[in-house]
Amino acid sequence: MRDFFDPDGIMVIGASSNPEKIGYVVLESLKNSYMGRICPINPKGGEILGLKVYESIEDAPQCDMAVIVLPASKVPDAVERFGRHGGKAAVVISGGFKELGGKGAEYEDEMVRKAREYGVRIIGPNCIGVLDTTTGVDTFFQPRYAMLRPEKGSVSVVTQSGAVGIIALESLAKSGVGIDKFISYGNKADVNEIDALRYLMDDDATKVIGMYIEGLDRGREFLDVLRDVSKKKPVVVIKAGMTAHGARAAKSHTGSLASDGRVFIGALRQHGAIVADDLENFLDLLNFLSLQKLPEGGRTIMVTNGAGPCVLTADWIGRSPVVRLGHLSYETRKRIEERLPDFVNVDNPVDLTGSATPEWYDKALDEIEKDESIDVIIAALTLQDEGLSGSWEELLNILPGRKKPLLALASGGAFTEKVSLELQKAGIPVIPFPRRVVATIEKAVEYRRWLEKQSI
Amino acid sequence: MRDFFDPDGIMVIGASSNPEKIGYVVLESLKNSYMGRICPINPKGGEILGLKVYESIEDAPQCDMAVIVLPASKVPDAVERFGRHGGKAAVVISGGFKELGGKGAEYEDEMVRKAREYGVRIIGPNCIGVLDTTTGVDTFFQPRYAMLRPEKGSVSVVTQSGAVGIIALESLAKSGVGIDKFISYGNKADVNEIDALRYLMDDDATKVIGMYIEGLDRGREFLDVLRDVSKKKPVVVIKAGMTAHGARAAKSHTGSLASDGRVFIGALRQHGAIVADDLENFLDLLNFLSLQKLPEGGRTIMVTNGAGPCVLTADWIGRSPVVRLGHLSYETRKRIEERLPDFVNVDNPVDLTGSATPEWYDKALDEIEKDESIDVIIAALTLQDEGLSGSWEELLNILPGRKKPLLALASGGAFTEKVSLELQKAGIPVIPFPRRVVATIEKAVEYRRWLEKQSI
Numbered sequence: 001m002r003d004f005f006d007p008d009g010i011m012v013i014g015a016s017s018n019p020e021k022i023g024y025v026v027l028e029s030l031k032n033s034y035m036g037r038i039c040p041i042n043p044k045g046g047e048i049l050g051l052k053v054y055e056s057i058e059d060a061p062q063c064d065m066a067v068i069v070l071p072a073s074k075v076p077d078a079v080e081r082f083g084r085h086g087g088k089a090a091v092v093i094s095g096g097f098k099e100l101g102g103k104g105a106e107y108e109d110e111m112v113r114k115a116r117e118y119g120v121r122i123i124g125p126n127c128i129g130v131l132d133t134t135t136g137v138d139t140f141f142q143p144r145y146a147m148l149r150p151e152k153g154s155v156s157v158v159t160q161s162g163a164v165g166i167i168a169l170e171s172l173a174k175s176g177v178g179i180d181k182f183i184s185y186g187n188k189a190d191v192n193e194i195d196a197l198r199y200l201m202d203d204d205a206t207k208v209i210g211m212y213i214e215g216l217d218r219g220r221e222f223l224d225v226l227r228d229v230s231k232k233k234p235v236v237v238i239k240a241g242m243t244a245h246g247a248r249a250a251k252s253h254t255g256s257l258a259s260d261g262r263v264f265i266g267a268l269r270q271h272g273a274i275v276a277d278d279l280e281n282f283l284d285l286l287n288f289l290s291l292q293k294l295p296e297g298g299r300t301i302m303v304t305n306g307a308g309p310c311v312l313t314a315d316w317i318g319r320s321p322v323v324r325l326g327h328l329s330y331e332t333r334k335r336i337e338e339r340l341p342d343f344v345n346v347d348n349p350v351d352l353t354g355s356a357t358p359e360w361y362d363k364a365l366d367e368i369e370k371d372e373s374i375d376v377i378i379a380a381l382t383l384q385d386e387g388l389s390g391s392w393e394e395l396l397n398i399l400p401g402r403k404k405p406l407l408a409l410a411s412g413g414a415f416t417e418k419v420s421l422e423l424q425k426a427g428i429p430v431i432p433f434p435r436r437v438v439a440t441i442e443k444a445v446e447y448r449r450w451l452e453k454q455s456i
Numbered sequence: 457m458r459d460f461f462d463p464d465g466i467m468v469i470g471a472s473s474n475p476e477k478i479g480y481v482v483l484e485s486l487k488n489s490y491m492g493r494i495c496p497i498n499p500k501g502g503e504i505l506g507l508k509v510y511e512s513i514e515d516a517p518q519c520d521m522a523v524i525v526l527p528a529s530k531v532p533d534a535v536e537r538f539g540r541h542g543g544k545a546a547v548v549i550s551g552g553f554k555e556l557g558g559k560g561a562e563y564e565d566e567m568v569r570k571a572r573e574y575g576v577r578i579i580g581p582n583c584i585g586v587l588d589t590t591t592g593v594d595t596f597f598q599p600r601y602a603m604l605r606p607e608k609g610s611v612s613v614v615t616q617s618g619a620v621g622i623i624a625l626e627s628l629a630k631s632g633v634g635i636d637k638f639i640s641y642g643n644k645a646d647v648n649e650i651d652a653l654r655y656l657m658d659d660d661a662t663k664v665i666g667m668y669i670e671g672l673d674r675g676r677e678f679l680d681v682l683r684d685v686s687k688k689k690p691v692v693v694i695k696a697g698m699t700a701h702g703a704r705a706a707k708s709h710t711g712s713l714a715s716d717g718r719v720f721i722g723a724l725r726q727h728g729a730i731v732a733d734d735l736e737n738f739l740d741l742l743n744f745l746s747l748q749k750l751p752e753g754g755r756t757i758m759v760t761n762g763a764g765p766c767v768l769t770a771d772w773i774g775r776s777p778v779v780r781l782g783h784l785s786y787e788t789r790k791r792i793e794e795r796l797p798d799f800v801n802v803d804n805p806v807d808l809t810g811s812a813t814p815e816w817y818d819k820a821l822d823e824i825e826k827d828e829s830i831d832v833i834i835a836a837l838t839l840q841d842e843g844l845s846g847s848w849e850e851l852l853n854i855l856p857g858r859k860k861p862l863l864a865l866a867s868g869g870a871f872t873e874k875v876s877l878e879l880q881k882a883g884i885p886v887i888p889f890p891r892r893v894v895a896t897i898e899k900a901v902e903y904r905r906w907l908e909k910q911s912i
Contacts, residue, residue: 020842025842100799141810146842161763163760163764163765163810165764166868214767241767242771245770245781246771248770249763249766249767249805278768278889279765279889279890306622308616308617308618308696309619309620309735311670311702311705312734312735314699315699318701319699325704348705382619383602384598385602386478389601389602413603413604414604
């Protein structure tokens, strides 16, 4: 697996000089970030993007890895020749294999046979491949102007669907959540979610794993690996094909047979997976878990300069079986009241009112973080209000480093997004909507409880 | 009520020359957009932002409207003097009234007495006031750099919470949804949600109404008005204080006593309200209803260039009691297959694959919109893929103007947001996540069914 992330040299088999072709964009992606040797292969030879093009695999210097963008019928032969020439790992971007059935399925079987024979591991086909923010491996055929690449971070994503992977990667990039590795495995002719999980378990750069799964072929084995990994680091799963409708759509997508939804979700949870409610929850959990420690329980306090969003949040807390409205101790309330103006309402939320400045948050948080009846803090921020907008930089010192897990609830336009990005960089996860904040806390607490059970 | 939106002259009572004070920011907001006469009032006189400051209300020329930003104790007197001087409508931004109890409640009662005596209508206190994108009335104390103002459109928003109003307004502005009027009524000492609804019912510029409600005092009357309005235009409601937790938070926020959640929601629905599931759903519904007609039913078809997001969408459809996976007729399938490459999978979703260009969507939609077994279309767009990113402008001609309601599912970074904004301008609502797309369709269909029952 390591050859996919840190290869000595990469061939692009099927490189193209036409900027509208995948064989061009992939080369461009690699050239933009990968520091090693890049060898485009195309029978026409010449030069593309300033790189010498080799007329055949055999003409090129040996490379550990290849990105293959040829038509399906030509892939088995390319894999054989790449293997004979010392290649170890191939990402097959092309579609037209098992997902189409008929001839396509035959090509896929033949490709796998060749790969086994010549010792080549394969990711794909029908995928967008691999990203490694350390080594710069980037096999995406999405041009950079159309798709942000994330910064380096500690989240790794494993996905069966390229399109969902793109949404995850770009949404995380946009909100300032860093990525370590990304694997889109598509038809998983060879490398599958089990291989990926095993590899990431021992990968120190990966602190949190996110997985999008449609179907599993070796469920038992997957669950065993899942439990091992979950003991070491959180695995957030979004499972598609949960309902009969979804399962049918999954089948025609990646040819995967989705298992019965609820039974399978139960099994995932029992083996430690954090099963996300929806795509937003998946992204929020990766964000939160990469930045904050796990809450010891669900007792939650809100601190705010605008109460409305907290009323909505309290409603979601009221619906959660895990998250609860925390009650500050009498001493904490008294100390907060002493340190802040009379009209501040110290309840849950602690309503600092629209006059609040970052300093007021500081005073309230100083007391709250000492209170043993509270497990987690929501800092609700109406950043548009003058009290915060005028001195938002102070929040970067005030919110991070608290003794309890803390997340911010903030939502708005360009200014709020700018401040949110800075908060993220300072280690504060910012989540834009009440439902999503509560769902994040809920799943994090459930995972903590699972971990506690394992150590008994 | 009209004097709040189209007044002849506006006083800012409590104007300040200190840019950190609300009395400055409100003046700045007005000056930036209101074309009529603006009269700052401050005993110090002088000039602020190039405007002559009057030392007293009596010194200033008569104005229909006032924005009052004085401490609570001084507001009753200001209302009296404003009324004596010919004033008709006052927005009281200041807090420190009923929401604090004690003295504050007394000030509020006195203010109302004076208002009734001198014929002044009041919005607030403890609110952010009014925005009208036609006349430029803008009483917000959120500076423009920190808060986007929306463009002119057909959605009007009525909100008890200023902070939720800000989130709604900025989120809508950011996604290109235009606003007509906005009313934040806070403690609703005088003007309440019933007055606002009645006014917007006959306001031709308002096509869709969004309301955030914490508590209602005159529930029966509200429901009667709601039914009348809902027959003319959609009213999307987000109700906070639904659970015991939320209700408690609401009480300490605006002093409103929230009614029992489920019973109340049932009554709202019976009277035609579209009750949003959450804040995202609230925003998405305002977006969708302002741009597209109501679906005749829930039979939904997805057209996509990346199947994963559609598998997740199909799951949400599977969970919905209203939305269903539509089945294309045999003839439609055949015609789409004839017009598109072999590897396109014509099922639900119609999977055009990652090679799809806008032209392929055009061909598929041409056939789908004629199919009587389909009520609504989801165009799922992985805009990051070269096939779309390279010629996205064509989508602006291809997606709008279809015979059936259509919404786009697209999610990503800066490029996707840019394209989404253009799609919105062209009349296509873009919703970023699968759950939200399905929830939008669900509520729109339910409203259509309610409307049908009314005409029997």
